[in-house]
Amino acid sequence: MVTEIELKYSLLESNELTTAKQIKTTIGQLLSEHELTFVHQEKQLSNHYYDTADLALRKSRIALRTRGTQCLGEAERFEQTIKTSGTIIAGLHQRPEYNVDIDDDKPIIALFPHSIWQPNTDISQLQQQIIELFSTNFTRHTWLVSLADAQVEIAFDCGEVACQGYTNKPRIYEIELELVSGDAQALFVLTKILFSQLALRPGQLTKAARGYALYRESQELSADIEKNATNDYAIVEQIALSMITIPKDLRLDAAFTHGIESSLTQLQRCVDSYVEAPLLIKLNKVSEFLVLLRQGFWLFSELLSEDEIMLRNELSYFIRTIHWVDNARYIESLNVKQSSYQKETLVNEELITKLQLDQNRYPREAQVLALLHSERFNNLQLDLLSLLLKRSSANSSNNQSDLSLIEFAAKHLTNSTEALSNELTQLQKPQDASTIELYLTAHSLLIRALLTTSWFSCLFAETDSDTVKRFNMPWLDIKQGISELQSLNLLQQQLVHLPNEEKKLTQWLVNKSENLITALDQSKAKALTMKPYWL
Known part of the structure; x- marks a missing residue:
């Protein structure tokens, strides 16, 4: 048995510079430029994955594969492999695997060590039950690189x-x-x-995981259903918080790494989802998990080194870079929104025409994809992975707080909620500021309180608890209302710069804002009566 340790990355295919030939050339050039010793090889791999009809191996977190490998001028060689459950952290895969040479692409499971199977497994019966589910066929270029006292194989598939x-x-x-x-x-x-030099993003899914997903799709014949669901996803979104599940018995430093690992994994899944279908709502989820990651660095700042705190600044850079997505989504909603009131639909259409909202006012899809595959974004994620591995191996923090995790979480939940409540309680209309401006000012405190809830509410109630949902709902209503206010405010500012005064549209936006303020005031009144569930 060996433990496979590898980093997996997906390549962005965007233009002639990302062809297989160019990728191969680029990797060779990079290694040569850095004066690294390497041996290059090209081979054809055919992989067949097996399981029972009811996916018994999959349910036991076992992957069974046979692989045929053929190098130029050589006969094809066959090997069977079993990979058992391991860990995946930010694209770093660690899995125990067992390899046995065989004569063809048909597996003989009796050749594997009996210790890998559950007690009382009937090997002969299992052999009869396994069937081929899917296959992966690809050209693999490998570079066996010597670096200091280590050897690393780079594979391009x-x-x-x-x-x-x-x-x-x-x-x-x-x-x-x-x-x-x-x-x-x-x-x-x-x-x-x-x-x-390469446009990459961390790979959360193995080839086997992608194959199992394809097998399920082929069995369910659900390609058209999934496509329709994707189209609906652009318009409909459930208002909810993304929650981190942290075990109650963890020390503070372990809770921090647990939360960062969870958030980073979700971030990378959201990036994958956006690449698959570049919708603004999916980019918004990327932004959400960047903010959630940064909140962890704020909450646990007393435990962090200066180098670790610097990662918070990098997260802030990317949050600022895609901050426009909320306004873009609001403008998108004007384009697709069908009101029951014809007058409102006509006003939306007039706003789009007058302000040319249907034109490209924000970064294009290709620019967003380039950002999500950029060297700087990848370095941030790799540095976060390094932090997780370093802290996991260290086992403890030199700056450990005297508070238990429960006490630490309750303190932060109380402080953030009280700060927000105090701000909203004092929300009146002084002579030098409008109610809109004051709500916008409270927005940062609201986001901070909601993010703290995302990190810590699981310590006091189940993730789907009605108690938590009831507490969060008025705050989430305020969050959504403030986001709409921000967009309306932006549109009002843009109307001012048109060559002709647009009194009708301006008044329409003012009325919309005032109605929104009324709704916000009602949500605020309800939110201020909610009793903390963590006390």
């Missing part, structure tokens, strides 16, 4: 995932860096070299 009789064949276009020997730090050094 280009091919497809397939199920027999199913026309949908997802593309394989990815890079893996596997530690062959030596210190795992060599993985990070080489990965940063690749970041400098």
Whole structure:
């Protein structure tokens, strides 16, 4: 048995610079420029994945694969592999695996060690039950790189995932860096070299996971259903908080790493989701998890080193870079919104025409994709992964607080909620400020309180608890209302700069804002009566 340690990245295919030939050339050039010794090889791999009809192996977190490998001028060689459950942290995959040479692409499971199976497993019966579910076929370019006292294999795979009789064949276009020997730090050094020239993003899903998803899709014939669901996703969104689940018995430093790991994993899944279908609502989720990550660095700042706090600044950079997405979504809603009042629909259309809202006012899809695959964004995620690995191996923090996790969480929940409540309680209309401006001022305190809830509410109630939902709902209503106020405010500012005065549209926006303020006042009154569930 060996434990596979590797980093997986998906490549962005955008233009002629990202063809397989160009990727191969770029990697060779980068290694040569850094004066690294390497051996290049090209081979064809055909992989067949097996399980029982009811996915018994999958349910036991076991993947069974046979692989045929053919190098130029050589006969094809076959190997069977079992991979058992492991860990995935921000694209770093660690899984125990067992490899056995075989004569063809048909597995013989009796050749594996009996210790990997559950007690009382009937190997002979299992052999009869396994069937091929899917296959992956690809060209693999490898570079075996020597770096200090370590060896790392860089693999560039280009091919497809397939199920027999199913026309949908997802593309394989990815890079893996596997530690062959030596210190795992060599993985990070080489990965940063690749970041400098290649458009990458961390891969959360293995080829096997993608294959299982394709197999389920082929069985359910749900491609059209999923496509329709994706289209609906652009318009409909459930108002809710993203919650982190933290075990109550963790120390503070462990709670921090647990929350960061969870948020980082969700961030990378959201990036994958946006790449698959570039919708503003999905980009908004990317922004949400960036903010959630940064909140962790604020909450646990007393435990962090100066270098770790610097990561908070990088998170802030990307939050600022895509802050426009809320306004873009509001303008998008004007384009798709069908009001029951014809007058409102006509006003929306007039706003779009007068302010040219249908034109590209925000970064284009290609620019967003470039950002999400950029060297700087990848370095941020790799640095977060390094932080997690470093803290996990250290086991404890030198700056551990005297408070228990429950006490620490209750303190932050109380402080953030009281600060927000005090701000809203004092929300009146002085002579030098409008109610709109005061609500906008309270927005940062509201976001901070909601993010603290996302981090800590699980310690006091179940994630889907009605108690938590009732407490959060008026605050979420205020959040949504303030977001709409911000967009209306922006539109009002843009109307001022038109060559001709637009009295009708201006008054319409003023009326909308006043109605929104009335609704916000009602939500505020309800929110201020809610009793904390953590006390």
